[in-house]
Amino acid sequence: MRFPMRLPTALLIVTIATLPGCGALSALQGEPERDLFELRAPVALSCPRSRIGELVIEPPKTRGTLDSNRIMIRPSALQTQYLPDAEWGDTVPATLQRLLVETLSATGSFDQVGRAPLGLSGDVAMISEIRDFNVELSADGTLIRLSVQAQLVDEMDARIIARGDFAATAPASGTRTAELIPAFDAATRELVGQMTAWTLTAAGVNPDMCRQTRSAPVPD
Known part of the structure; x- marks a missing residue:
């Protein structure tokens, strides 16, 4: 009986690395250590009561390349890369959901x-999709670009209360990572601030009637 010939170790490694679903050779050696970063909510506001009792912030949707805790860089419109030495403390959708819950609460x-209703359903749900959450490189310089589409839906009759497009x-x-993270932080606080004002307005609250409850965070 003839047994299959055993592949040399080097050839076996190359074969594994090229199989569908398998990572490159570096994956066999473990993921590199990366610094973890968290983004902050904007200045806290105290506002009048709204006509909405319970607000549910659904997990934002996004494409696969952004549904990750990696920090995305776009050298061109068709190319996606990630920072090699840093990542977010949570996925991009979970991060935005956390900041919206914290700020609106x-x-x-x-x-x-909250992230889920206390009962079978809440009064109103925010449904959103993240379009951009990345570093954009161009001949003009380095820019953080964030954009989100959102809508507020009445849970009782599935009626859309408001739609909004937001960009920062x-x-x-x-x-460098140390130069990118503060810019991400500034853009994120602007984006969440826009979405907060829009949500309050749709809920019957005039954002101009809100007051700050603490000072603005100071960039690191």
Whole structure:
């Protein structure tokens, strides 16, 4: 009886690395260590009561390349890369959901703001899709670009209460991680601030009637 010939070790490694679903050779050696970063919510506001009791922030949707805790860089419109030495503490959708829950809950305008309803359903749900959450490289410099589409839906009759498109940018002084993260932080706080004001307005609250409850965070 003849047994299959055993492949040389080097050839076996190359074969594994090229199989569908398998990572490159570096994956066999373990993931590199990366610094973890978290983005902050904007300045906390205290606002009048809204006509919405319970607000549910659904997990934002996004494409696969952004549904990750890796920090995306786009050298061109068709190319995606990631920072090699840093990542977010959570996935991009989970990060945005956390910041929206934290910021809207702090306003005091709603009885409950959460990731899921307390009962079978909440009063209103925010459904959103992240379009951009990345570093954009061009001949003009380095720019953080964030954009989100969102809608508020009445859970009782599936009626759309409001739709909104939101975008925020912030220039970065360079391409090093230490230069990119503060710009991401500034753009994120602007984006969440836009979405908060829009949600309050749709809930019958005038954002101009809100007041700050703490000072603005100071960039690291």
